[in-house]
Amino acid sequence: MKINPRIAIPLGMAFLVAACQASAPAATSDGAAPGESSAPESEPASTEDSGEQVTLTFLAGFTGGDRAAYEGLIEEFNASHPNIQVEMEIQPWDVIGQELPAAMATGGGPDIATPSFAEGSIFAYAESGSILPLDDAYGSGEGLVERGAIPEAALNAFTYQDQLYAVPANFATLLLYHNLDLLEEAGLDGPPESMDELRDYAVQLTESDDAGNVTQHGLVLADHATIPMWPILIWAEGGSIVNEDGCSGLGSPETIEAVQTWADLVINENISPVGLTGGEADNLFAAGQAAMEMNGPWATGVYTPAGINYDVAPIPEGVAGPVTLATTVPMVLNANTEHPDAAYEFFAWWTSQEAQGALSLGSGFPPARTDMADNAELAEHDWVPKFAAAAADARVYLAGVEQFTEADTEIFVPAIQRITRGESAEDVLTQASEELDALLGC
Amino acid sequence: MTRAFKVHPAYLFLLPSATALLVFTVWPIAQALWISLHDWSFLSDARPFIGLGNYVELLGDDRFWNAMRVTALYTMGAVPLQIGLALAVALALNERLHGLALFRAAFFFPVISSLAIMAIVWSFLLDPNVGVIAGWMTDLGMRRIDFLGDVTLALPAIIVVGIWKNLGFSMVILLAGLQGVPREHYEAASIDGAGRWQRFRHITIPGLRHTLLFVVVISVIASLQVFDQIFVMTRGGPLFATDTLVTYLYYQGFSLFRMGYASAIATILFLLILAVSAGQLRLFRYRDVD
Numbered sequence: 001m002k003i004n005p006r007i008a009i010p011l012g013m014a015f016l017v018a019a020c021q022a023s024a025p026a027a028t029s030d031g032a033a034p035g036e037s038s039a040p041e042s043e044p045a046s047t048e049d050s051g052e053q054v055t056l057t058f059l060a061g062f063t064g065g066d067r068a069a070y071e072g073l074i075e076e077f078n079a080s081h082p083n084i085q086v087e088m089e090i091q092p093w094d095v096i097g098q099e100l101p102a103a104m105a106t107g108g109g110p111d112i113a114t115p116s117f118a119e120g121s122i123f124a125y126a127e128s129g130s131i132l133p134l135d136d137a138y139g140s141g142e143g144l145v146e147r148g149a150i151p152e153a154a155l156n157a158f159t160y161q162d163q164l165y166a167v168p169a170n171f172a173t174l175l176l177y178h179n180l181d182l183l184e185e186a187g188l189d190g191p192p193e194s195m196d197e198l199r200d201y202a203v204q205l206t207e208s209d210d211a212g213n214v215t216q217h218g219l220v221l222a223d224h225a226t227i228p229m230w231p232i233l234i235w236a237e238g239g240s241i242v243n244e245d246g247c248s249g250l251g252s253p254e255t256i257e258a259v260q261t262w263a264d265l266v267i268n269e270n271i272s273p274v275g276l277t278g279g280e281a282d283n284l285f286a287a288g289q290a291a292m293e294m295n296g297p298w299a300t301g302v303y304t305p306a307g308i309n310y311d312v313a314p315i316p317e318g319v320a321g322p323v324t325l326a327t328t329v330p331m332v333l334n335a336n337t338e339h340p341d342a343a344y345e346f347f348a349w350w351t352s353q354e355a356q357g358a359l360s361l362g363s364g365f366p367p368a369r370t371d372m373a374d375n376a377e378l379a380e381h382d383w384v385p386k387f388a389a390a391a392a393d394a395r396v397y398l399a400g401v402e403q404f405t406e407a408d409t410e411i412f413v414p415a416i417q418r419i420t421r422g423e424s425a426e427d428v429l430t431q432a433s434e435e436l437d438a439l440l441g442c
Numbered sequence: 443m444t445r446a447f448k449v450h451p452a453y454l455f456l457l458p459s460a461t462a463l464l465v466f467t468v469w470p471i472a473q474a475l476w477i478s479l480h481d482w483s484f485l486s487d488a489r490p491f492i493g494l495g496n497y498v499e500l501l502g503d504d505r506f507w508n509a510m511r512v513t514a515l516y517t518m519g520a521v522p523l524q525i526g527l528a529l530a531v532a533l534a535l536n537e538r539l540h541g542l543a544l545f546r547a548a549f550f551f552p553v554i555s556s557l558a559i560m561a562i563v564w565s566f567l568l569d570p571n572v573g574v575i576a577g578w579m580t581d582l583g584m585r586r587i588d589f590l591g592d593v594t595l596a597l598p599a600i601i602v603v604g605i606w607k608n609l610g611f612s613m614v615i616l617l618a619g620l621q622g623v624p625r626e627h628y629e630a631a632s633i634d635g636a637g638r639w640q641r642f643r644h645i646t647i648p649g650l651r652h653t654l655l656f657v658v659v660i661s662v663i664a665s666l667q668v669f670d671q672i673f674v675m676t677r678g679g680p681l682f683a684t685d686t687l688v689t690y691l692y693y694q695g696f697s698l699f700r701m702g703y704a705s706a707i708a709t710i711l712f713l714l715i716l717a718v719s720a721g722q723l724r725l726f727r728y729r730d731v732d
Contacts, residue, residue, distance in 0.1 A: 101484035128485035
């Protein structure tokens with residue numbers, strides 16, 4: 001069969017063009033990730049001034065039970081700001097982690113984003129200039145994020161080379177969840193008040209059957225894929241992961257002793273299974289198979305429906321005084337945005353007393369402000385005042401460490417996993433300390 | 443007079459597939475090779491050419507060699523067991539049994555189910571505290587085992603799940619191959635006094651040679667690329683005991699955004715698969731005396 005080239009060649013070219021067009025929707029024209037709406041490029045930068053409506057796109061990872069509280073906040077903002085409309089798209093954290101860098105690198109992406117639930121995730125974006133410094137968004141007065149009211153732990157966590165790169169999307173502290181029924185059964189009166197007492201409680205509340213299977217764990221300690229728990233135990237005894245000089249504190253005697261003491265309880269007394277994820281630790285507490293767990297306010301949304309009779313208490317004090325972990329989801333501004341002014345206004349409103357009050361009531365999280373202790377509505381909430389009270393003593397894990405992911409995934413987490421599997425804390429942490437110092441350039 | 447330009451019609455028929463292959467396979471491979479020669483970060487505008495720098499770094503990277511070891515162990519554990527079991531099941535299901543269709547469907551079911559969801563189900567089954575298997579062990583008065591949390595047991599547990607998932611695929615292919623072996627050969631062998639083992643050794647296996655080649659090559663490639671069930675069940679842990687080349691590649695690319703380094707790992711994996719597949723094809727061809 002012979003085909004006339006006058007037909008064959010245009011036909012082939014037409015097919016190629018069609019194929020290319022068909023594949024185009026995989027990424028939007030400005031490089032935004034699939035499913036994301038991107039800032040309209042043709043819109044002039046001065047729309048805020050001219051009274052025209054500005055649309056801000058916001059990619060967030062609030063997929064949990066508190067999702068409705070965040071969506072409610074966006075609705076409230078849009079209703080009260082007719083000139084600025086925020087379109088929030090919620091995606092799982094993994095998806096954001098994969099798509100956001102590519103979208104930003106190709107000149108697109110949402111105006112505002114929460115790159116990860118981990119504070120340290122923003123440093124890679126800051127280093128590359130993918131997100132804007134937000135020092136100008138902070139200050140005092142209308143239209144600014146009230147710097148003096150934001151928890152110090154959040155400000156420290158968002159500072160990269162002396163500049164602030166994020167605004168807290170939320171703020172939480174960890175408290176000691178304890179199963180009241182299990183404590184009563186064991187004849188324990190109220191939650192532990194010191195680290196020594198916490199250790200005693202953990203041992204007393206651990207039970208085994210005849211075959212040696214643990215039927216109830218005293219204190220569940222997750223070591224990976226979790227909100228960090230082990231750092232609290234280290235800080236409470238005066239140890240550190242990264243010290244004030246920005247170098248490793250893993251090799252300090254206090255850190256080694258704290259980790260060895262708790263690891264011994266895990267190995268010898270079975271107070272916790274080894275190698276738990278945060279989800280597995282939560283499952284044990286929710287199933288009534290764990291008596292105590294350090295966790296954040298989000299867990300109330302799991303344990304209350306599970307029918308557990310529980311309460312929360314401050315983390316017991318060790319030799320270093322009261323301390324707990326703070327966690328705050330960073331909200332950043334894309335360097336590609338055409339509406340920084342509108343974003344600043346959104347940030348200021350989001351961190352206002354009005355918005356934080358609504359978010360706290362809807363989610364059970366403490367407000368991302370330290371000046372709302374006298375808020376009557378919040379004071380009556382079952383959980384908010386308790387988590388808010390711990391804010392003053394709360395620290396962020398690996399705050400300000402630019403190599404956050406490597407320090408966590410390759411050094412700290414494997415070190416804890418090796419020690420809870422029987423290796424010596426002194427040997428492992430001395431080696432880990434050298435690796436961390438090398439990573440930090442110390 | 444101009445000479446007519448002749449286009450063989452075969453090329454037109456090839457055009458759609460060739461275009462898709464070029465755009466979605468050849469071009470990305472070439473891009474990955476090019477990226478692997480750069481210090482290429484997702485987030486940075488500066489992506490300097492560093493030649494073989496990433497490959498040199500890989501040579502001294504303990505986690506890369508650990509990932510190579512884990513990937514090799516997974517492949518050596520999963521492929522022979524999976525194909526051996528698949529062959530046994532295919533032979534059994536090649537007989538005239540009651541409820542044959544039901545058995546075939548049951549063995550094939552894992553293939554059509556979502557691996558991510560099945561991995562979550564298996565994680566729950568194997569959970570030492572709330573899992574069904576732990577419950578049975580407790581009922582029997584045994585000490586519960588944390589399969590996925592134990593450094594020595596995690597990889598075997600992942601291998602078992604991989605075999606469970608892929609057994610049906612190999613079985614169906616082998617079953618089709620078995621049905622292509624002429625019945626007369628078995629009858630003739632029986633008349634000549636051949637036993638079951640001799641019939642299997644001298645008729646079934648030679649008759650399945652090409653089918654086995656296909657199943658082995660496909661299974662080895664899939665095993666070298668194992669990712670889903672590990673990502674869901676252990677994320678490469680505990681202590682990197684299930685960290686394969688692809689999970690490590692994912693970590694470098696999507697947690698550290700080091701696309702250049704991740705591409706170098708991908709290139710090594712590509713070459714590894716190419717070499718192993720070529721070796722298998724050569725081996726089977728060498729033994730092909732037909």
